Amino acid sequence: MDIMKSFSLEGKVALVTGAAYGIGFAIAEALAGAGAKIAFNCRGQEHMDQALAAYKEKGIDAKGYLCDVTDEAQVAEMVADIEKSLGVVDILVNNAGIIKRIPMTEMSADEFRQVVDIDLNAPFIVSKAVIPGMIKKGHGKIINICSMMSELGRETVSAYAAAKGGLKMLTKNIASEYGEYNIQCNGIGPGYIATPQTAPLREKQPDGSRHPFDKFIIGKTPAARWGDPEDLMGPAVFLASDASNFVNGHILYVDGGILAYIGKQP
Ligand code: NAP
Ligand code: GCO
16 A cells, blocks of 8 residues: 555545635645645635635636535535535535524524534435535545534523534434445544634733633643644644545544543642
């Protein structure tokens, strides 16, 4: 076995959802670096323009789609177009996601549904759209971007935790249902990563000091730092490549050790 070759994604087609910036962009960059052709989507033209320029700057010829992942018809159209222009999707990364930080008793049912719709229903919709092609082709890789909240709760994130906990189980179910077709479905559970999604938790205080949540995360992470989107690059390539062909239904937590740690003693 050529071990280095088993990590190569040469000739593979990857769809990374919500990869205009943040974690999705870094994962798409990693998959491209390992040889894959990249398709991505986001919702707004402004983000699309910025993303296409950012991919170009990295020397990546990515194909961008304006597509809301909660819309089944839009997703079907995007996947059909990717098949025509790049080929059947070999690797799907369900990355698009949102969070709403609202105490549960103040959260409306509509707000709760919106989070679950994007963070849980959409991975179902996009996976469902690519699995038939993967079955025909004889292999496939699906990576669901989970969270610390797939395992832990905290104040204000009930919808997000419910969705990401559900996404962990959707991952295991896809692995169970389609493993016999040589499809591996795994999750990556990032720890606290510095992206626009977590920017409000890192905002400097009026006196210039660190946000209390920022300090809390540094104390809760054995690595004593926030993660960078780049920290997800190696794990994503591993789970997208033949090197992980017997890894199925697993959630790989990339959290600087948060889940292993009881926290700093007072
Ligand atoms: P981010 O910076 O907010 O980026 C989210 C991306 O998703 C954007 O490209 C956004 O583009 C896209 N998006 C959102 N809703 C969409 C929809 N309905 N259809 C299509 N695209 C959509 O988030 P991030 O921090 O990179 O997080 C990426 C994923 O990792 C999310 O699933 C998040 O929950 C998860 N995660 C993040 C962290 C963290 O600490 N940052 C930790 C664990 C897990 P548009 O706005 O243009 O649509
Ligand atoms: C929060 C954060 C988290 C992270 C991440 C942790 O408010 O607690 O936004 O939920 O984004 O998902 O893994």
